[in-house]
Amino acid sequence: MDFHTSEHIAGVGSRFDPHEFAGALRRAGADGCLAKARCHHGWCYYPTEIGEPHPHLECPDLVGGIIGAARSVGVSPMLYITVGWDEKTARERPEWRQRHPDGTHVGAPDGEPGWRNICLNTPYADFVEELWRELLGRYDFDRVFFDIVMYGEDGCSCEWCLAGMRREGLDPDSRADRRRYAFGSRERFMGRMTAAGAAAKPDVPLYYNNPWHVSAHPEACADRFLRHQQFMCIESLPSGFWGYDHFPFQACYYGHKGLDIYSHTGRFHTAWGDFGGLKNPAALEYECLRHAAYGIKTAVGDQLHPSGAIEPYTAELLAGAFAKLKPWQELLLGAEPVYEVGILVGTGTDPDAPFETDNVPETGAMRMLLERQTPFRLFDGFEADWPVRLMILPDHVHLDDERKAKVRRFIASGGKVIASGVSGVGLEEWPVEGIEPYPFQPAYLHPAGEGLLWDYHFALYQRSWRVKARPGARVLAVLAEPYFNRTAEHFCSHRHAPVRGDTAAPAVCVNDSVAYVANDVFRGYRRNGYAVYKRLVHELMDRLLPDPLVRTNCPTTAELTLRRRDDSLLICLLHYCPQRRGQDIDIVEDAQALAGVSLGLRVEGRPQAVTLEPEGVELEWEWSDGYARVQLPLVRGSAVVMLHGAGSG
Numbered sequence: 080m081d082f083h084t085s086e087h088i089a090g091v092g093s094r095f096d097p098h099e100f101a102g103a104l105r106r107a108g109a110d111g112c113l114a115k116a117r118c119h120h121g122w123c124y125y126p127t128e129i130g131e132p133h134p135h136l137e138c139p140d141l142v143g144g145i146i147g148a149a150r151s152v153g154v155s156p157m158l159y160i161t162v163g164w165d166e167k168t169a170r171e172r173p174e175w176r177q178r179h180p181d182g183t184h185v186g187a188p189d190g191e192p193g194w195r196n197i198c199l200n201t202p203y204a205d206f207v208e209e210l211w212r213e214l215l216g217r218y219d220f221d222r223v224f225f226d227i228v229m230y231g232e233d234g235c236s237c238e239w240c241l242a243g244m245r246r247e248g249l250d251p252d253s254r255a256d257r258r259r260y261a262f263g264s265r266e267r268f269m270g271r272m273t274a275a276g277a278a279a280k281p282d283v284p285l286y287y288n289n290p291w292h293v294s295a296h297p298e299a300c301a302d303r304f305l306r307h308q309q310f311m312c313i314e315s316l317p318s319g320f321w322g323y324d325h326f327p328f329q330a331c332y333y334g335h336k337g338l339d340i341y342s343h344t345g346r347f348h349t350a351w352g353d354f355g356g357l358k359n360p361a362a363l364e365y366e367c368l369r370h371a372a373y374g375i376k377t378a379v380g381d382q383l384h385p386s387g388a389i390e391p392y393t394a395e396l397l398a399g400a401f402a403k404l405k406p407w408q409e410l411l412l413g414a415e416p417v418y419e420v421g422i423l424v425g426t427g428t429d430p431d432a433p434f435e436t437d438n439v440p441e442t443g444a445m446r447m448l449l450e451r452q453t454p455f456r457l458f459d460g461f462e463a464d465w466p467v468r469l470m471i472l473p474d475h476v477h478l479d480d481e482r483k484a485k486v487r488r489f490i491a492s493g494g495k496v497i498a499s500g501v502s503g504v505g506l507e508e509w510p511v512e513g514i515e516p517y518p519f520q521p522a523y524l525h526p527a528g529e530g531l532l533w534d535y536h537f538a539l540y541q542r543s544w545r546v547k548a549r550p551g552a553r554v555l556a557v558l559a560e561p562y563f564n565r566t567a568e569h570f571c572s573h574r575h576a577p578v579r580g581d582t583a584a585p586a587v588c589v590n591d592s593v594a595y596v597a598n599d600v601f602r603g604y605r606r607n608g609y610a611v612y613k614r615l616v617h618e619l620m621d622r623l624l625p626d627p628l629v630r631t632n633c634p635t636t637a638e639l640t641l642r643r644r645d646d647s648l649l650i651c652l653l654h655y656c657p658q659r660r661g662q663d664i665d666i667v668e669d670a671q672a673l674a675g676v677s678l679g680l681r682v683e684g685r686p687q688a689v690t691l692e693p694e695g696v697e698l699e700w701e702w703s704d705g706y707a708r709v710q711l712p713l714v715r716g717s718a719v720v721m722l723h724g725a726g727s728g
């Protein structure tokens with residue numbers, strides 16, 4: 080329940096009625112709710128001696144009211160405290176604001192509406208800690224959400240940070256050093272709040288919300304920040320800037336880190352603060368079921384009207400989605416994920432890598448797997464082992480010595496690899512060696528008559544690489560070059576120049592364990608959506624894994640996840656098909672039909688029964704060649720197929 084309320088609005092909390100609030104929680108079927116102690120405008124909603132209550136707060140203890148209302152109906156309250164965005168502080172103590180290296184402020188420009196960022200190295204951190212201690216002594220809550228614990232890409236150059244960097248021997252003129260210092264500052268702040276919390280309420284878990292980095296640079300490595308989280312919340316409102324691809328990416332990474340984990344969507348048509356904007360019921364249903372399909376708990380963001388009055392329809396909207404969600408959660412939460420392909424992200428491996436988060440190739444790889452209904456997860460290389468049969472190293476995975484050794488052990492124990500771009504080149508297990516940038520972009524890929532794709536010169540829109548095949552490796556396609564790159568000096572027609580002819584440089588090269596593509600093919604799929612790239616990777620997967628875990632005729636729009644509960648396997652199917660209907664927004668309005676779907680799952684034991692859940696309807700099935708095969712009835716939007724007694728393998 081968001082509640083960021085301007086001081087220019089009167090009568091705040093005047094219509095808050097704890098009975099009405101509790102009734103809405105009950106009608107929605109919620110089991111948790113959020114109480115905002117302090118909002119991004121910098122105002123508190125309780126009688127504080129440290130901060131300042133909202134100047135027009137008419138319900139003196141809204142925080143206590145919400146917590147009490149929640150408790151009265153058995154709903155678990157979570158406390159919310161803003162950190163990095165604070166308008167009141169930005170106004171009153173501009174010297175505490177984060178600064179860019181040129182001295183300008185970070186966040187919304189002066190004179191424009193929007194949030195401004197406060198630095199955690201200023202005395203502001205002492206203020207937040209005092210407020211936190213006050214709240215610890217005053218209220219009974221089950222979890223805490225510290226919001227906006229973050230720095231921008233440039234770090235901060237305020238006077239406290241400049242002095243701090245000099246003290247630590249860092250160079251404030253170096254972007255890398257500024258970021259290194261900012262990441263350290265964030266960790267210090269989290270450590271302080273955690274220590275204060277642990278002293279007063281050791282059983283209350285804390286979460287620090289910030290933009291999560293799955294980035295190659297060690298300082299920006301997500302693994303380091305996870306150490307500070309006592310639970311995890313993936314903030315991902317698909318109709319906001321996050322889009323529908325953000326959640327599965329995050330879920331397939333953070334969902335495997337052993338933390339109690341929620342994901343936030345919102346009841347908004349767009350995102351936070353969208354008063355009067357309601358999400359389509361089918362979209363909310365999809366987003367909630369999708370959380371369960373990935374084994375993650377659901378939170379749905381709403382925003383309370385400044386008066387505190389309840390909008391009755393919201394409870395109805397949530398109740399519809401939660402009614403569908405509940406049986407899915409009973410089946411799927413706590414069930415163990417099952418997957419056979421991994422995507423290795425280069426997080427934390429390359430000290431020379433830029434700090435920027437660039438998950439474009441990984442997201443391209445993820446889409447190729449989603450569209451083929453291949454169960455997968457993301458690895459960062461900190462894992463002890465990779466329990467998959469095939470690992471994808473998309474485009475830009477730099478391997479440090481430790482990860483090089485892991486990749487070699489993985490291959491030695493029978494693991495297969497698909498790599499592209501610079502990933503892993505140099506390892507003697509690779510079918511190619513030597514790498515330098517290819518001078519043409521786009522280049523062309525020409526299959527070499529080895530059964531890959533078909534005879535055509537396919538445009539490679541993204542960067543290509545010149546490598547040499549190692550002895551014994553098979554070249555499945557070569558690079559072909561255009562007449563020239565499109566430049567001011569020479570260009571041809573509306574776009575890139577046509578192909579001039581083949582070269583001897585491999586474009587796709589394989590050995591028994593590794594398939595290598597000399598192009599940033601995963602970035603290409605994400606940026607350009609050329610289905611040939613996906614088909615290329617799928618054909619390589621077929622060669623390396625001729626007996627995949629899942630065989631199905633599902634269309635590319637269907638999403639499949641697989642989980643194991645006791646000795647049963649649960650196949651979740653979702654089919655809602657977001658479509659770009661607004662210029663900048665993907666819309667889901669209907670649960671889409673899936674007709675004539677056949678599913679084959681490779682299982683070690685013959686199942687005892689196959690049912691469609693949560694209805695519990697028995698399905699006809701066959702068992703042959705190690706696959707349980709089932710023909711599904713018409714599915715509308717969602718289905719769980721349960722293979723009873725087949726999960727022991």
Ligand SMILES: [Zn+2]
Pocket residue numbers: 176177178198199200201235236237238239240241
């Ligand atoms: Zn600073």
